[in-house]
Amino acid sequence: MWQRIRTLIIKELLAVWRDPKGRFVLLVPPVIQMLIFSYAATQEVKNVRVAVLNQDMGIYARDLVAHFEGSPNFREVVHLRADADIAKVIDSRSVLMVVHIRQDFSRAVSAGRQASVQLILDGRSSNASLILGGYAQQIISAYNTELSPTLRGPPPAPASVVVARSWFNPNLDAFWSTVPSLVAILVALEGLMVTGLSVARERELGTFDQLLVSPLGPGEIIVGKTAAAFLVGMAEGTLMVTVAVAFFHIPLTGSVALLYASMAVYLLAILGIGLFISSLANTQQQAILGTFSFMVPMMLLSGFASPVENMPDWLQYVTLANPVRHFMVIVKGIFLKAMPAGDVLNSLWPLVLIAAATLTGSTRLFRRRAG
Amino acid sequence: MRSFAHPVPGPSRPGRVPSVAEPSGGGRLRRLAGLIRKESLQMVRDPSSFMIAGVLPLLLLFIFGFGVTLDLRRVPIAVVIEWPSTEADSFLASFRNSRYFEVRFARNRKAVEHDLVSGRLKGVVVLAADFSDRLGRGETAPIQVLVDGSDPNTAGLVQTYVQGLWSNWLDQEAAARDTLVDRPRAAPPVVTEQRTWFNPELDSQYALLPGAVAIVLTLIGTLLTSLVVAREWERGTMEALLATPITPGELLAGKIVPYFALGMIAMALSVVVTVFGFGVPFRGSVWALVAISSAYLAVMLSLGLLISTLAKNQFAASQGALITGFLPAFELSGFIFEIDSMPTPIRLLASVLPPRYFVSSMQTLFLAGDVPSVLVPNGLVLMAMAAVLFVALVRATPVRLE
Numbered sequence: 001m002w003q004r005i006r007t008l009i010i011k012e013l014l015a016v017w018r019d020p021k022g023r024f025v026l027l028v029p030p031v032i033q034m035l036i037f038s039y040a041a042t043q044e045v046k047n048v049r050v051a052v053l054n055q056d057m058g059i060y061a062r063d064l065v066a067h068f069e070g071s072p073n074f075r076e077v078v079h080l081r082a083d084a085d086i087a088k089v090i091d092s093r094s095v096l097m098v099v100h101i102r103q104d105f106s107r108a109v110s111a112g113r114q115a116s117v118q119l120i121l122d123g124r125s126s127n128a129s130l131i132l133g134g135y136a137q138q139i140i141s142a143y144n145t146e147l148s149p150t151l152r153g154p155p156p157a158p159a160s161v162v163v164a165r166s167w168f169n170p171n172l173d174a175f176w177s178t179v180p181s182l183v184a185i186l187v188a189l190e191g192l193m194v195t196g197l198s199v200a201r202e203r204e205l206g207t208f209d210q211l212l213v214s215p216l217g218p219g220e221i222i223v224g225k226t227a228a229a230f231l232v233g234m235a236e237g238t239l240m241v242t243v244a245v246a247f248f249h250i251p252l253t254g255s256v257a258l259l260y261a262s263m264a265v266y267l268l269a270i271l272g273i274g275l276f277i278s279s280l281a282n283t284q285q286q287a288i289l290g291t292f293s294f295m296v297p298m299m300l301l302s303g304f305a306s307p308v309e310n311m312p313d314w315l316q317y318v319t320l321a322n323p324v325r326h327f328m329v330i331v332k333g334i335f336l337k338a339m340p341a342g343d344v345l346n347s348l349w350p351l352v353l354i355a356a357a358t359l360t361g362s363t364r365l366f367r368r369r370a371g
Numbered sequence: 372m373r374s375f376a377h378p379v380p381g382p383s384r385p386g387r388v389p390s391v392a393e394p395s396g397g398g399r400l401r402r403l404a405g406l407i408r409k410e411s412l413q414m415v416r417d418p419s420s421f422m423i424a425g426v427l428p429l430l431l432l433f434i435f436g437f438g439v440t441l442d443l444r445r446v447p448i449a450v451v452i453e454w455p456s457t458e459a460d461s462f463l464a465s466f467r468n469s470r471y472f473e474v475r476f477a478r479n480r481k482a483v484e485h486d487l488v489s490g491r492l493k494g495v496v497v498l499a500a501d502f503s504d505r506l507g508r509g510e511t512a513p514i515q516v517l518v519d520g521s522d523p524n525t526a527g528l529v530q531t532y533v534q535g536l537w538s539n540w541l542d543q544e545a546a547a548r549d550t551l552v553d554r555p556r557a558a559p560p561v562v563t564e565q566r567t568w569f570n571p572e573l574d575s576q577y578a579l580l581p582g583a584v585a586i587v588l589t590l591i592g593t594l595l596t597s598l599v600v601a602r603e604w605e606r607g608t609m610e611a612l613l614a615t616p617i618t619p620g621e622l623l624a625g626k627i628v629p630y631f632a633l634g635m636i637a638m639a640l641s642v643v644v645t646v647f648g649f650g651v652p653f654r655g656s657v658w659a660l661v662a663i664s665s666a667y668l669a670v671m672l673s674l675g676l677l678i679s680t681l682a683k684n685q686f687a688a689s690q691g692a693l694i695t696g697f698l699p700a701f702e703l704s705g706f707i708f709e710i711d712s713m714p715t716p717i718r719l720l721a722s723v724l725p726p727r728y729f730v731s732s733m734q735t736l737f738l739a740g741d742v743p744s745v746l747v748p749n750g751l752v753l754m755a756m757a758a759v760l761f762v763a764l765v766r767a768t769p770v771r772l773e
Contacts, residue, residue: 092744123570124734169520343489
């Protein structure tokens with residue numbers, strides 16, 4: 001029996017590796033995705049264009065504009081001339097924010113009255129607006145502290161200050177979080193694609209019937225197909241981890257053995273889903289679309305696009321069935337936090353359950369459909 | 372390559388396809404109608420087409436409507452008070468009342484630090500043992516905030532929100548004339564008033580859901596059609612089609628028309644659900660929506676068919692569609708991630724890819740209305756892209772077998 005399974009594994013590996021298109025598809029797209037996604041998937045807001053409408057001739061207004069121009073977060077500060085320009089630049093999305101300084105600004109500041117600056121933001125980019133509003137607030141706070149002593153003498157010692165420190169990623173570098181997350185997502189994507197399609201392709205081309213009349217039983221076919229996809233998936237995973245460490249210089253602080261052990265369980269859970277798609281799909285189109293219907297929700301509800309804690313409670317319970325969510329915790333933990341084995345186990349046992357469920361479920365379905 | 376051809380077109384379903392070998396004189400139109408009919412039947416018969424046009428859009432909108440939000444809500448944090456005091460208690464109470472945090476209380480930081488590693492906590496706020504003493508002596512009493520940097524976005528927001536809470540707390544304490552905290556705090560000379568146009572509540576769903584429509588159209592336009600020609604090559608029916616007198620133009624039109632219709636139906640469904648299901652305003656005009664969606668769909672259909680024609684194999688084609696269609700629509704469109712914040716090479720890449728022009732137009736149509744300064748340039752770019760891709764597609768489409 002093992003001899004037969006071994007032959008099938010070799011046949012499967014040859015099937016994906018033999019033709020140059022297959023090789024290309026296994027190697028190049030995941031690396032391209034990793035590179036582009038890593039650079040693109042940032043929620044930071046920097047290098048944006050903002051505009052200033054300064055209707056005040058006074059020195060205080062000019063100082064404030066200089067503060068905005070000095071901020072490293074803005075690529076360009078455009079100067080507007082009239083009220084009507086505000087709608088023009090915001091509507092056309094040529095700037096994300098307009099800082100409007102009215103003509104009585106300097107007079108108010110020098111008279112000791114509270115002066116106000118209007119910020120106009122574009123709600124079509126809601127996340128960027130939120131963050132830009134924060135930047136403007138910081139710039140104005142800094143300006144206030146600079147202004148206070150000149151206007152009112154030295155300030156009293158503040159009652160309290162906030163000292164913030166960030167663990168595991170001292171500079172809050174977005175790469176450090178995106179790249180390990182991508183390892184989780186791309187391993188899942190490739191694993192699903194390879195298993196989801198392998199049976200459907202044989203069905204569509206008619207070679208599946210040949211497999212069924214061969215001495216291999218349905219159980220052996222499943223083991224062989226899964227084992228081959230498992231090997232391909234682990235190789236892809238190794239490639240991703242290598243790119244993360246060698247190219248992006250993400251610190252790998254935890255145990256590599258633990259990372260591999262978890263990746264193996266994770267991959268089995270994913271392959272179970274892939275086999276499930278495979279046994280249902282009659283054509284490759286169905287298999288590809290099935291893969292998508294699983295992959296996109298799994299990716300969006302994993303904590304990658306937005307934190308799981310922000311979701312409504314009932315949806316958080318749904319995400320417990322999502323293998324990507326659990327592996328995301330492990331992969332980030334092992335990369336950045338040197339996560340000890342006990343904590344890894346906390347996220348690993350749900351993965352073991354998911355893997356057991358998907359593998360047994362899809363094996364049953366497969367046997368029924370093949371028999 | 373095998374070069375024999377079947378005398379009957381479409382060997383898998385010979386009876387369903389009208390004979391295409393008739394001489395001209397109305398024959399061309401009938402031939403085209405027959406092809407369109409064949410493709411439509413093929414599309415309608417496969418349940419996965421409905422899945423992608425009906426079920427997947429609803430699923431995506433549902434996820435973007437409920438699951439993807441960057442607005443913090445009940446972030447788990449711990450407040451460590453090393454030495455109890457009235458000030459520390461009132462500080463803790465202001466955290467307990469915040470809707471942004473779910474607060475756990477601890478006596479020392481060793482008890483909670485580990486939960487930052489395990490991920491059960493996103494931040495720890497520490498009031499040191501000498502907090503009240505320092506306040507009493509008129510010194511500055513530091514409040515320490517530790518955040519989990521493995522999620523930089525949340526970490527940054529937690530820092531900002533703690534800062535905001537702390538500053539409110541200081542104001543409240545000063546107003547209550549608490550002797551320890553009340554120190555002359557000058558009112559800031561300059562304050563800001565913030566106005567957010569189009570989306571005053573800064574509801575992230577208002578920006579996400581119009582963008583999600585772009586993902587739906589991309590999936591239908593590129594992913595589904597990328598399989599269409601590749602399938603014919605893989606099954607050998609392309610050779611049969613080429614043996615008939617149809618021209619490449621007819622071949623393409625036969626494939627474009629049914630999928631265009633499917634895409635427009637899915638677009639209408641998505642817009643209806645976004646507006647009536649999620650209450651996102653639609654301030655533009657329907658004709659502008661149809662025009663800009665048609666332009667985008669034309670680009671994506673041409674791209675999908677071009678990939679399909681070049682790949683000739685469904686697995687490679689789907690990977691190509693993923694890389695050139697779906698991923699750019701997701702990440703290089705300005706729909707979740709701000710394009711201006713990306714490094715220059717990625718920004719350039721984003722500007723030669725179609726999705727950003729469509730996502731920007733959709734967000735504008737929904738939230739701002741018919742703004743010509745956004746819609747006209749975007750529409751022109753999309754039409755130019757469609758034209759270039761269509762020419763490339765016609766050239767790549769084989770007239771006969773080599």
